[in-house]
Amino acid sequence: MPTKLSEFEFDYPEDQVAQYPAEPRDNCRLMVVDREDESFEHHRFSDLPDLFDPGDVLTVNDTEVYPARLYGKKEKTGAQIEVFLLRELNPESRLWDVMVNPARKIRIGNKLFFEHDLTAEVIDNTTSRGRTIRFVFEGKNEALYDKIDRIGETPLPDYIDRPVEEADRERYQTIFAEKRGAVAAPAAGLHFTEDLVERVREAGIHLVPITLHVGAGTFREIGVEDLSKHRMDSEKFTIPEDTAETINTAMKSEENTVTAVGTTVVRTLESSLSVRKRVKPDDRWTDEFIYPPYDFDIVDQMLTNFHPPRSSLVVMASAFTDFELLHEAYEEAFEKDYRLFTFGDAMLIR
Numbered sequence: 001m002p003t004k005l006s007e008f009e010f011d012y013p014e015d016q017v018a019q020y021p022a023e024p025r026d027n028c029r030l031m032v033v034d035r036e037d038e039s040f041e042h043h044r045f046s047d048l049p050d051l052f053d054p055g056d057v058l059t060v061n062d063t064e065v066y067p068a069r070l071y072g073k074k075e076k077t078g079a080q081i082e083v084f085l086l087r088e089l090n091p092e093s094r095l096w097d098v099m100v101n102p103a104r105k106i107r108i109g110n111k112l113f114f115e116h117d118l119t120a121e122v123i124d125n126t127t128s129r130g131r132t133i134r135f136v137f138e139g140k141n142e143a144l145y146d147k148i149d150r151i152g153e154t155p156l157p158d159y160i161d162r163p164v165e166e167a168d169r170e171r172y173q174t175i176f177a178e179k180r181g182a183v184a185a186p187a188a189g190l191h192f193t194e195d196l197v198e199r200v201r202e203a204g205i206h207l208v209p210i211t212l213h214v215g216a217g218t219f220r221e222i223g224v225e226d227l228s229k230h231r232m233d234s235e236k237f238t239i240p241e242d243t244a245e246t247i248n249t250a251m252k253s254e255e256n257t258v259t260a261v262g263t264t265v266v267r268t269l270e271s272s273l274s275v276r277k278r279v280k281p282d283d284r285w286t287d288e289f290i291y292p293p294y295d296f297d298i299v300d301q302m303l304t305n306f307h308p309p310r311s312s313l314v315v316m317a318s319a320f321t322d323f324e325l326l327h328e329a330y331e332e333a334f335e336k337d338y339r340l341f342t343f344g345d346a347m348l349i350r
Contacts, residue, residue, distance in 0.1 A: 003292065005225050008318065010309045010327070013334055017159050018343035021171055026196045029338055029345040033329050035321050040332050045191045045346055054204030055256040057247055058303075061186040061264045062209040064177035066145075067152025067169065072114040079105055081112055083120070083133070084155065085148070086183060086216055094135040094144065095123075099216070103129040111136075115151045145180070155183050157342055159308065171343070181213030181236065187305045187342045188262035208246045212237040212264045212286075221310050227291045232312065234285040237268045241281040247298065248278045257350075259301040263316050266290065269298040294319040301350040306333055306340045321349050 022028035025045075032041040032051065043051070052058070068085040082101040089095040100106045110122045112133070124132035137144050154168040174189035175197070200207055217233030224230050247269070250256040260266040269279055271286040277297045289312060302320050307313035318326050329347065338345045 003227050005222050005227060005230075005310055007323075008310050008314055010330065012309065012330075012340060016334065016337060016340050016344075017161075018339035018341060018345075019160055019162050021190060021343045022339075022345075024193055025191050026193045028191050031329060031333060031338065031345070031347045033321060033325065033347060033349045035325065035349065038322075038325055038328075040329060042336070046196060048196060049199045049203040049205065051348065052200075052203065052205045052259070053256065055206070055250060055253065057206045057208060057250045057256065057258045058200065058261055059208055059210055059243065059247065059258065059265050059269065060174070060176045060189050060192070060261045061212055061214075061268070062174075062176040062178045063182040063186060063211050063213050063264075064180045065155070065173055065182045065185050065214075066180055067149055068155040068183040069153040070114055070148070070151060071153070072112040072120070074105060075111040075113065077105075081106065083112065084183070084216070085152075086130075087181075087213070089132070091141050094137055096133055096135070097126060098131050098133050099129045100131050101129065103131075106131060114147075116147050118147050118151065157184070159341055160343065176209060178209075179211045179213075179238075181211075183216050184214045184218060185342065186212075186214055186262045186264045188265075188303045188346060190343070191346055192261075206246050206250070208240075208243040210237065210239050210243055210265060210268045212268045214264055218264065218312060220312075221308075222312060222315070227289075227315065230289055230291075230312070232287045232289045234287045235264075235267075236285050237271065237282070239268065239272055239279060239282045244279045244281045251278065251298070257300040258298060259303060259348075260299045261303045263302075263304060263313050266296075266299050266302060266316060266320070270296060273297055290316045290319050292319040292323065296320065301348060303346060303348050305342065305346055306330065306338060306344055308341060317347075317349070 030043040030045045070083045084099040086097040112120045119136040120133040213236045215233045271288045272282040274280045
């Protein structure tokens, strides 16, 4: 079982990196990876209801992405500064953790000016590129969020090699998005459409939400060779009581499966266990990093995308299935022209 980062390095066809989602979204391809038979099947995502039984549970992440990338100017010099909003620290005092670029120009005490008369002051250095800023704003928090929404840019991943478009505000959002707080979309949920959700429920399959506000750390490359030394950024999650009850009922039946729609759902469910190895309602932070070997207590199946090398996402997928089998699945995807990464095709590991 691999435990070194270099073992998760691989080449991929860059021309297969999806720049836009499928249209409609559930028309993307779906590779089904059977861990027991070590076999692959090829479907469309719209086939999903046919791959589950009544009483099975699909758990989705209902976080909402906000336009986290802002562009402003530094006081006096007028230098252009990119500010990436990582997370809100305190709504009352308007404090945010951010990344700035170029960082060498931004020091404590500097003021930053944005469009629509929005101003921020740098009050702390957190890392080489990290800062804590305070928005100078009189009014309710919702008014501040409205300004951020107007001036912010959709935080598409770097491997999407095109200008951000206004339509990306909708494209880079799942249909389940309800609770604002993420800087990256839970990619596996992007494939669902309203029609597909209706057919899933008509088939007697439970679809229940959790919330994990995805931070930039989830999609950042790992910087250490020894995986045991990697530390994930903490992310806020919530598991509603009804969701926990539905999942636990399926687990008790021993006939139904619990499927996590995305790696964020896996981390959430596996982070919140009772002493009886059941999901409990919860509302807290997690920095759990799942890497091989790992014993999964809750999740039976995982819906996920095809992820970049050396990422925590591909490492987790490897922990969920045999590393060699995952590698073979990726090679199969490359050969059969699957579309890769956030806007790409999907994989069901069962």
